[in-house]
Structure formats: C-alpha cells, structure tokens
Amino acid sequence: MRIGIISDTHIRKDYSKIDSFIEKYLKDLDAIIHVGDYTTIDLIDKLKKTNDFVGVYGNVDGLEIKDMLKQKEFIEILGHKIGIFHGDGNRKTTIERVYDEFKNDDVDILVFGHSHQPIIKTKNQRLMLNPGSPTDKRRERWFSYIVLELTEELINAQLRFFS
Template sequence: MNIIVVSDTHMPRMAKTFPPSLESYLQKADAIIHAGDWQTAAIADELNKFAPLYGVTGNVDEPPLHERFEKVIRLTFGSLTIGVTHGDGKGKTTEQRAMDQFKDANPDLLIFGHSHIPVKKKVNGTVLFNPGSPTDKRKQKQFSFGHLQISEDQWSIEHVYFDSKT
C-alpha cells in the first residue's frame, strides 16, 4: 500500500496546482493523509480525486474544513497505528504539542505538520514524522512530502524532496 503524506499545502495562496513531483506520487496513491493547513476545502476535494483521503485541520483552514475534518485522528492500516494532528497551539514545540495529543495512545507513527520542517525520528517507540511542505518550504532547502509504504508485516516512511513546485 502506498500512502502519500502531506501537510501545509496552503493552497491556493502558495500554489495554484499540485507540484508535478507531488502529483506523480498522488497518481499512484492508495490513500492520502493530510496533516492540516490545507487552506481551502477545494484542495481536499482535489486530493480526494486521487485516492481515499484522511486528514486533520490546521490553524489557517477555512470553516468548511473544520466541519469536514477533526483536529486529531487515529488511523489503522493492518497492524500499523497512526496518530495525525497538525501540531499548532501555544507553548512547547510543535513536536511536543503533537506528542501530547497522543501521550496515552502510543501510536507506531505520529504524523504532524505546522512547522514546515521535515522531521523523521523515533521517540519512545513512536516514529515522529513531519512531511514538511510541498508548496511552502520557508527556510528549508527543498519542498517535501512523505511516502508511507505498508506491506503485510512491515512499513516504512521516507521524505520525498524536490527543488521546484512548478
């Protein structure tokens, strides 16, 4: 199973269309996970044309997105448990706020966004993963998103980096 993980698309403000590097992966996706800051519901509608869509809301999302998606979700694909949250809020770091959302759940994988900074590290048995942003890299060298691959008894997640959103 191929799952594309995105966050902080901020569309259409930061891009009018999906970057070609991202779209090529979306075309082969079995599912898509969005960790918030879509900006408009139209982006969710467009992503849902590629594959089943799971997502959470972020701090810049319009009201229709908040009606459609939760702030925090838990997903299960086979034996893999996934927590998803945007990670916005006050105090602490983005990572700490995300971990606090799931402190009693201990998912295998915790996906979050907000900072636009790609992260992949293991903390107390949970892989923390921020895909970065495919449209708003801010001070990062490259744009990015995540590619989660799940087979019967194992899984892996990696960043996909690219230089141009056009």
C-alpha cells in the same frame, strides 16, 4: 500499502503547483494523508478524487474545512495504529505538542505538520513523521513529502525532496 503524506500546502489561488505535484508524485499511491493547513476546500476535493484520503485541519484552515475534518484523527492500517494531528499550539515545540497529544493513546506512528520542517524520528518507541511541505518550504532548501509503505511486518518511511 503506499501512502503519501503531505502538510502545510497553504493553497490560495494558484493550483498549478499542487496539481502538478499530485499528478507527478501522489496519483499512483494507495492513499493520501494531509495534516492540515489546506486553506481551501477545493484541495480536499482534489485529494479525495485522486486516492483514498484522510486529513485533519490545521490552524490556518477556515470554518468550512473545520466543519468537514477533525482536529485529531486515528486510523489503523495493516495493524499499525496511526495518530494524525496538525501540531499547532502555544506551549512547547511542535514535536512535544504532538507527542503529548497522543501520550495516552495506543498509537505506533504520529503524523503531524505545522513547522514546515521535514522530520522522521522516533520518540519513546513511536515513529514521528512530519512531511514538511510540497508547496511552501519556508526556510527549508527543498519542498518535501513522505511516502509511507506499510506491510504487516514492515514500516518504511521515506522523505522525498524536490525543487
């Protein structure tokens, strides 16, 4: 199973950038996880038409998106338990907030966004994945996303960078 993980797209009016990104990098994957800050419901509709889709809302998403998606989501794929949460909040770092959000849950992989900083690391035997952003890199050098490949025995997470 190959899953594209994206976050913090912050789409306002110009859909050409996200449309070309989806066509070039996501359309041949089995599923897409978006970790919030879409800023438009139209993007959710596009992602649902492209692949199987799972998403949570972020701190800049409006009520229409918050009514459609949860703040925190759990999925299980091929025996791997995945927790999904945007990562916003007031205390601690983004990674600490995400880890704390799931500290009492049985999960293997934590997927989050918010910081626009791509990260793959482990913390206390949990894989932490932040894809950065494919459309709003902020202070990062490149745009980014993650491809997560899962089998029953294997977890392969790769950050992908592009300009």
